[in-house]
Amino acid sequence: MGASARPGAAPAASFDAFGAKSAQYKPHEVVFYEGDPADRIFEVARGTIMLFKLLPDGRRQVVEVLRTGDIFGIPNGDEQDCTAETLTDARVNMLDLTQVEGSPAIQRQLTRCLVAQMQSLHEHAVLLGRKSATERVASFLMHLVPDRGTNACAGPVDESNDTRQVKLHMTRQEIADYLGLTIETVSRVISDLKRRGVISVERNDEIRLNKVCAVCQLTGRH
Amino acid sequence: MGASARPGAAPAASFDAFGAKSAQYKPHEVVFYEGDPADRIFEVARGTIMLFKLLPDGRRQVVEVLRTGDIFGIPNGDEQDCTAETLTDARVNMLDLTQVEGSPAIQRQLTRCLVAQMQSLHEHAVLLGRKSATERVASFLMHLVPDRGTNACAGPVDESNDTRQVKLHMTRQEIADYLGLTIETVSRVISDLKRRGVISVERNDEIRLNKVCAVCQLTGRH
DNA sequence: CGGAAGGTTGAGGAACCTCAAGCATGGTGG
DNA sequence: CCACCATGCTTGAGGTTCCTCAACCTTCCG
Incomplete structure (x- = not known):
């Protein structure tokens, strides 16, 4: 659930202005672990970036997928x-943390970010609690299309050419753990959508939505 | 998922100090509807209080259950x-909203509340995405026991008398919509726990956990 | 006493999971 | 250049969990 299509989401990289330290990461590097001391934002x-939690027996739930401008790791305890x-x-x-406490500007921005992310979490709770496997995958794909798949769906710009390629940036396992499914179910749903002509799989993590509206119809929000 | 056991949760009724208006409600009254204009906090x-979302076909997901001190309805869009x-x-x-923007004190408290609620939402995502029906109900019950069922579980104070009565304040339908189950499944799980002697149902919305630790063992977090 | 609302229980079915095998893709080394 | 392997993905068969539908029970209240 990226921030890209979120109304009110923060502009990119806004902490730069406040003299933040920054770090570079490669794909699939851990920024911090559950249980690490929390003293910064x-x-x-x-x-x-994804946030996930593990159960002791190894079950994993990806709870958020964050994009440019999103904040995370804010201490509580x-x-x-x-x-x-x-x-x-x-x-x-x-x-x-001390920098944050001292700046009303950062505080305001923090609040805006948190509220936006909270709404994403609400939406995701509906997905996890009430949607079918197909609806989950369709919703996931729609969230990768800027300005669609959110409440404020702009609708197709050009009816006749309503196609779009999206990059997943996630393995089937990660998608499954995000959507509360198994890897096999995700794979089967994708194969089924492919068979029905709704999507085309260009590469494993690159999917073409042949008709964005058709995918949107499958999300359960219509 | 109440705030009562959340480390860092706000003290009760803190807006009083800022000259907030306030309103009284009876059980099952609507404070605002999805889609209502959002201009206050x-x-x-x-x-x-519970927050829920509806899908067009009537499926409902309760996304948060809020207790004294929690904040909600903060505009985004x-x-x-x-x-x-x-x-x-x-x-x-x-x-x-204008009062909020002007007060760093409120801002800080807002942030603290939001982060705490976000962690509850993370926990709930794990429940909805990865837990079995029994684990969901057990987790739900544990969240009604102050200082247990959260990460910071205090453990039994007195091993031999580790029993506790909790009031649900929710119908089976509301519990089901909160846990992503059906009313029948919730009922069956409760009957099963009763049969196993883990809980006793004193009244429909009042349950005794005969051994809190035993219930905790069923949450999936052990 | 009768009705309404909420809760329980049972039988059967659907959706999803588990387990297992096989298929692509990409990289490495002979 | 191709065999080989590792990783990730797909597909199938069968099983489990939970859902659906329907009947019945319990409690409360007029």
């Missing part, structure tokens, strides 16, 4: 509640 | 993304 300056791992090459800004 | 001064409905008698404080 983080911002995605570039790339995509003194431990991180999730593990943060990059999906792509990424740059992350880090800001000390 | 709300705080639970007393009682319990100009429409509410959820419906807010009381579960019990409740009092709600309302603060104008």
Whole structure:
């Protein structure tokens, strides 16, 4: 659930202006682990990052997928509640807690980000609690299309040419853990959508939505 | 997922100090509907409130259950993304957006609340995406026990007398919509726990956990 | 006493998971 | 250049969990 299509989402890389430290990551590097001491706040300056939680027996749930401008890792208590791992090459800004407390400008921006992310989490709760496998995958794909798949869907710009290629940046396993499914179910749904002509799989992590509206119809929101 | 056991949660009814308006509600009254104009922020001064979203075909997901001190309805864009409905008698404080923007004190508290609620949403995503029906119900019950069922579980104070009565404040249908199950499944799980002697149902919305630790063992977090 | 609302229980079915085998793709080394 | 392997993905068969539909029970209240 990226921030790209979120109304009110923060502009990119805004902590730069506040003298934040920053770090570079390759795909599938861990920024911090669940249980690590939490004493800073983080911002995605570039790339995509996922937050996930593990159950003791190894079950995993990806709880958020964050894009440029999103913030994460804000302390509540003194431990991180999730593990943060990059999906792509990424740059992350880090800001000390004391800096945050002192700046009303950062506070305001923080609030805006948090509220936007909270709404994404609400939407995702509906997906996890009430949607079928097909609806979950369709919703996932729609969230990768800027300005569609959110409440404020712009609709097709050009009816006759309503196609779009999206890059997933996630393996089937990660998608499954995000959508509360198994890898096999995700694979089967994608194969089925392919068979029905709704999508084309160009590469494993690159999918063409042949008719964006048709995918949108499958999300359960219509 | 109440705030009562959340480390860092706000103290009760803190907006009082900022000259907030407040309103009284009976059980099952709507505070606002999804789609209503969003121009204020709300705080639970007393009682319990749930936020839920509906799909067009009537499926419902309760996304948050809020207790005293929690805030909700914060605008992002100009429409509410959820419906807010009381579960019990409740009092709600309302603060104008302009008041919030002007006060760093409110901002700070807002941030603290939002981060705490976000962690609850993370936990709930794990429940919805990865837990079995029994694990969901057990987790739900544990969240009604102060200082247990969260990461910071205090453990039994007195091993030999580790029993606790909890009041649900929710119908089976509401619990089902919160846990991503059907009313029948919730009922069956409760009957099963009863049969196994883990809980006793004193009244429909009042349950005794005969051994809190035993219930905790069923949550999937052990 | 009768009705309404909420809850329980049972039988059967659908959706998704598990387990297992096989298929692509890409990289490495002979 | 091609065999080989590793990783990730797909497909199939069968099983489990939960859902659906329907009947019945319980409690409360007029």
